[in-house]
Amino acid sequence: MNPRGAGPGVSVALSVALHALLAGLFALGFWQFHRKEPPVQQLAIEATVVDGSRLPMPAASSSVPPISNDSPVSEPPVPDTQPPLPEVSEPVDDSAARDQLAREQAARQLAERQQQLQDEQAQQAKAARDAKAAKEAKALREAKAAKEAKAAREAQLAKEAKAAEEARLAKQAQELRERQAREAREKQQREQQAREQQAREQQAREQQARAANEAELRARMAAEERQLAAQNSGLLAQYQAQIRSRIERAWIRPPNARPGLSCEVRITQVPGGEVVGVRVGNCNGDESVRQSIEAAAYRASPLPLPADPSLFDRNLLVTFKPQD
Amino acid sequence: MRKTLTLLVLASVLALSACSGKKVKPVTGAGGEPVTSTQSGAQTGGAGGGTSGTRGTEGSTANGALGPTGELGSQRVIYFDFDNSDIRPEFIDVVAAHGRFLANNPAVRVRLEGHTDERGSREYNIALGERRSQTVRRALLLQGVKESQIATVSYGEERPAVAGSDELAYSKNRRVEIFYIN
Amino acid sequence: MDLTMLQTLRKFSTRMLSALVLWAGAGAAYADLSIDITKGVTDALSIAVVPFARSVPADGGLDVAAVVQHDLEGSGRFRGMDRKDMLSTPVRVADIQAADWRAARNDYIVVGRLSSISNTELVIDFELVNLLSGQTLLQQRVSVAPSALRHGAHRVADLIYQRLTGTRGAFATRIGYVSVDGAPPAQRYQLLLADADGENIRVILESARPIMSPAWSSDGEWVAYVSFENHASAVYVQRVRTGERRLVSARAGINGAPAFSPDGRRLALTLSGSTGNADIYVLDLATQLLTRITEDPAIDTEATWSPDGKQLYFTSDRAGGPQIYRVGVQGGEAARRLSFGVPYAARPRVSPDGTQLALVVRDSSGYHIAAQDVAGGALRVLTRGSLDESPSFAPNGAQIIYAARERGQAILAMVSADGQVTQRLKADRGEVRDPVWGPYAD
Numbered sequence: 001m002n003p004r005g006a007g008p009g010v011s012v013a014l015s016v017a018l019h020a021l022l023a024g025l026f027a028l029g030f031w032q033f034h035r036k037e038p039p040v041q042q043l044a045i046e047a048t049v050v051d052g053s054r055l056p057m058p059a060a061s062s063s064v065p066p067i068s069n070d071s072p073v074s075e076p077p078v079p080d081t082q083p084p085l086p087e088v089s090e091p092v093d094d095s096a097a098r099d100q101l102a103r104e105q106a107a108r109q110l111a112e113r114q115q116q117l118q119d120e121q122a123q124q125a126k127a128a129r130d131a132k133a134a135k136e137a138k139a140l141r142e143a144k145a146a147k148e149a150k151a152a153r154e155a156q157l158a159k160e161a162k163a164a165e166e167a168r169l170a171k172q173a174q175e176l177r178e179r180q181a182r183e184a185r186e187k188q189q190r191e192q193q194a195r196e197q198q199a200r201e202q203q204a205r206e207q208q209a210r211a212a213n214e215a216e217l218r219a220r221m222a223a224e225e226r227q228l229a230a231q232n233s234g235l236l237a238q239y240q241a242q243i244r245s246r247i248e249r250a251w252i253r254p255p256n257a258r259p260g261l262s263c264e265v266r267i268t269q270v271p272g273g274e275v276v277g278v279r280v281g282n283c284n285g286d287e288s289v290r291q292s293i294e295a296a297a298y299r300a301s302p303l304p305l306p307a308d309p310s311l312f313d314r315n316l317l318v319t320f321k322p323q324d
Numbered sequence: 325m326r327k328t329l330t331l332l333v334l335a336s337v338l339a340l341s342a343c344s345g346k347k348v349k350p351v352t353g354a355g356g357e358p359v360t361s362t363q364s365g366a367q368t369g370g371a372g373g374g375t376s377g378t379r380g381t382e383g384s385t386a387n388g389a390l391g392p393t394g395e396l397g398s399q400r401v402i403y404f405d406f407d408n409s410d411i412r413p414e415f416i417d418v419v420a421a422h423g424r425f426l427a428n429n430p431a432v433r434v435r436l437e438g439h440t441d442e443r444g445s446r447e448y449n450i451a452l453g454e455r456r457s458q459t460v461r462r463a464l465l466l467q468g469v470k471e472s473q474i475a476t477v478s479y480g481e482e483r484p485a486v487a488g489s490d491e492l493a494y495s496k497n498r499r500v501e502i503f504y505i506n
Numbered sequence: 507m508d509l510t511m512l513q514t515l516r517k518f519s520t521r522m523l524s525a526l527v528l529w530a531g532a533g534a535a536y537a538d539l540s541i542d543i544t545k546g547v548t549d550a551l552s553i554a555v556v557p558f559a560r561s562v563p564a565d566g567g568l569d570v571a572a573v574v575q576h577d578l579e580g581s582g583r584f585r586g587m588d589r590k591d592m593l594s595t596p597v598r599v600a601d602i603q604a605a606d607w608r609a610a611r612n613d614y615i616v617v618g619r620l621s622s623i624s625n626t627e628l629v630i631d632f633e634l635v636n637l638l639s640g641q642t643l644l645q646q647r648v649s650v651a652p653s654a655l656r657h658g659a660h661r662v663a664d665l666i667y668q669r670l671t672g673t674r675g676a677f678a679t680r681i682g683y684v685s686v687d688g689a690p691p692a693q694r695y696q697l698l699l700a701d702a703d704g705e706n707i708r709v710i711l712e713s714a715r716p717i718m719s720p721a722w723s724s725d726g727e728w729v730a731y732v733s734f735e736n737h738a739s740a741v742y743v744q745r746v747r748t749g750e751r752r753l754v755s756a757r758a759g760i761n762g763a764p765a766f767s768p769d770g771r772r773l774a775l776t777l778s779g780s781t782g783n784a785d786i787y788v789l790d791l792a793t794q795l796l797t798r799i800t801e802d803p804a805i806d807t808e809a810t811w812s813p814d815g816k817q818l819y820f821t822s823d824r825a826g827g828p829q830i831y832r833v834g835v836q837g838g839e840a841a842r843r844l845s846f847g848v849p850y851a852a853r854p855r856v857s858p859d860g861t862q863l864a865l866v867v868r869d870s871s872g873y874h875i876a877a878q879d880v881a882g883g884a885l886r887v888l889t890r891g892s893l894d895e896s897p898s899f900a901p902n903g904a905q906i907i908y909a910a911r912e913r914g915q916a917i918l919a920m921v922s923a924d925g926q927v928t929q930r931l932k933a934d935r936g937e938v939r940d941p942v943w944g945p946y947a948d
Binding site for chain 3: 207210239240243244247248249251252253254255256257266278286287288289291292294295296298299313315316317318319320321322323324
């Protein structure tokens with residue numbers, strides 16, 4: 001792109017321009033992105049919160065709450081009242097002309113009614129005739145249809161019977177083939193199984209022999225472990241009992257150390273049993289009780305040593321819980 | 325915190341010492357004047373009879389002149405059983421003798437002093453001694469002696485007739501003494 | 507997967523499992539070893555009270571450390587060290603060779619110094635050190651007038667006692683009691699006050715007739731007592747500091763067993779009138795209003811107040827022989843019997859916290875001091891004499907002073923509230939009885 005002879009200034013300027021363009025694009029895109037996601041405001045009233053991004057954006061700032069297309073914008077309510085009835089006009093006051101008018105009106109009305117009646121009768125007769133004709137035509141059609149349907153059914157039945165026959169024959173042949181194949185397969189399987197069985201039995205015997213060896217080995221190991229654990233737990237319990245007895249003798253229990261008291265003391269000892277650290281932990285007793293417990297820990301020094309040196313523990317957690 | 329505590333202790337001890345400077349006195353004499361009771365036990369009613377010989381030192385002549393004479397009447401001490409305030413049978417006649425005398429001499433007055441042995445609680449023994457005095461009083465009243473002629477008092481175990489913690493001393497201390505007082 | 511792979515897997519897992527078990531077993535040894543302690547011993551705390559540095563002549567020759575040691579040992583909760591066994595006599599913490607003192611089986615040590623600030627002020631500086639942990643538990647200064655140095659020593663003992671037992675010390679309190687000289691019928695009676703250790707005795711009443719039943723008011727200003735100086739019983743109250751005396755009751759019959767209410771406004775009394783039947787009354791000292799509490803043909807006497815001032819405990823033989831009863835001062839409900847299981851129970855006193863009763867009981871071996879829960883329950887016999895009587899609680903409830911007989915002589919003794927330790931009070935005169943423990947001085 002750049003012709004070779006162009007100076008570094010040009011390349012710098014171009015790269016700056018490129019960066020500026022990119023930055024501008026980023027900004028634009030960001031802005032766009034930003035504009036596409038206005039904050040959705042949770043209103044205190046019951047309203048469905050709509051995703052603002054679906055709405056046509058108002059040109060103004062996004063502080064205007066979005067308006068949903070579903071709910072109607074508040075419109076004035078439709079009035080319930082009916083439009084008023086048209087008014088009836090007042091007649092002119094002229095009695096003789098009115099009587100003549102009335103008689104002529106009556107005669108006209110009578111004639112009209114008679115004509116109406118005749119028309120109705122003619123209509124009815126026509127309707128009756130039409131109906132009858134339609135009925136006859138319908139009956140004819142139906143008879144024809146029935147005959148055709150019957151013929152079709154019979155033909156169909158015949159066809160089906162034939163097909164069924166054929167199918168049965170085919171099926172029989174198929175079954176025969178399948179049976180043969182099956183028998184062949186089974187035979188093969190049996191032979192296979194017999195072979196496998198033999199192999200398995202062989203394997204099982206070998207397995208058993210090995211397992212027996214392993215079991216014996218495991219049993220021996222387990223026995224050793226149990227023995228070791230028993231020794232340890234027995235010795236451990238003994239060690240604990242010795243320490244307990246020593247501390248009990250060393251604890252000058254104040255009268256207000258009553259049942260319900262629970263005080264923890266962490267004792268640090270060095271090999272040889274000498275107590276080098278005492279720290280009273282959780283304790284629901286008063287100062288004199290704490291004193292007595294701390295003193296007990298020190299006075300118990302040196303603590304007895306365990307019969308098995310591997311049981312020695314530098315850190316003891318002693319809990320004082322008088323029972324009586 | 326420590327400083328506050330020390331200051332507090334200091335303050336309280338100062339206050340204390342200010343008071344105790346007055347309260348803690350040398351052994352006797354200073355501070356509250358020891359009150360000496362002036363009425364030293366005027367034993368106007370020293371029991372003159374032989375039944376309680378250890379008491380016969382004071383005013384026996386004065387008392388002997390008052391009250392009934394004669395074998396029964398000269399007995400001025402009634403003895404009681406342990407924890408009991410009933411008059412023993414052997415003393416019924418003695419009480420009767422005094423009752424007759426007093427009934428016949430309505431101007432004469434007596435003081436009945438009840439006592440117990442030293443066993444048991446002191447104030448309870450005061451009440452027990454009083455019960456004994458009351459028994460004798462009631463017996464006298466039954467014989468027509470007027471109430472105004474009889475006063476009772478109880479010393480409980482406070483004034484034993486015989487010192488000692490054996491049964492003999494005890495038996496000599498469970499008593500009511502009759503003192504004629506005018 | 508095929509068979510061989512399965513076998514290999516199985517083998518592997520078995521080996522893993524065994525290894526795991528072994529490792530876990532070994533691993534348990536590295537967690538903290540837990541031990542539960544459910545009992546201890548009841549024993550005295552061993553404390554060395556080293557002689558304090560003197561301040562001559564201001565201290566008047568008083569051995570403050572000796573007073574402190576005597577107080578602590580007398581409580582029964584401490585065992586002091588003999589001075590002749592002390593290898594050194596440090597007076598400040600820096601001089602303490604802890605190992606030496608520990609070797610002599612001391613758990614605690616007290617060191618101190620007296621100094622004279624002025625003619626009117628002496629100070630005792632002292633420290634209490636825990637020899638086991640090396641921690642200085644107390645570092646205090648007690649300041650007193652020279653004439654009250656003894657009292658200051660008791661204050662030091664109080665502070666040490668409280669720090670190590672959790673209970674306030676009562677070494678700086680006083681007692682009252684009656685002494686009798688001479689043989690019947692010429693006895694002489696005295697009412698005396700003294701320090702709780704029996705020192706600093708002061709006579710506040712003398713008489714040729716019996717004095718009995720001294721009782722302190724809660725503020726320590728007044729003592730009530732019964733005097734027969736007028737050939738009959740009468741109840742007086744006397745102001746301790748001035749000796750001012752007031753006659754409270756000299757009615758016909760019994761006037762006895764006075765007891766101040768906790769608020770000091772009322773006095774419980776036993777009166778009988780001329781019918782001679784002892785009953786309990788409450789006298790309002792300001793209004794002189796007399797309220798009758800019991801009314802029955804039995805003997806009712808020896809009333810004592812509950813700490814809330816609402817109830818009276820007393821002795822009554824309404825059941826045949828003396829037993830302890832309780833009744834509300836307001837009245838309205840029957841008295842409730844509290845003592846059972848003994849033919850004789852009398853002279854109740856309530857502990858300062860209101861939970862315990864001290865009383866005198868009689869069994870086959872004589873009269874002893876016993877204690878029981880106020881609510882009832884088993885009697886704990888605290889003393890072993892045959893003629894023990896007149897129990898009275900220290901204001902911290904830790905001890906009970908009482909009267910006893912030793913080799914025929916009437917003495918005063920103290921027993922710890924749990925009955926563990928008894929000590930005899932020093933006696934400087936013949937027959938002493940009827941002790942009463944005074945309240946805290948503040």
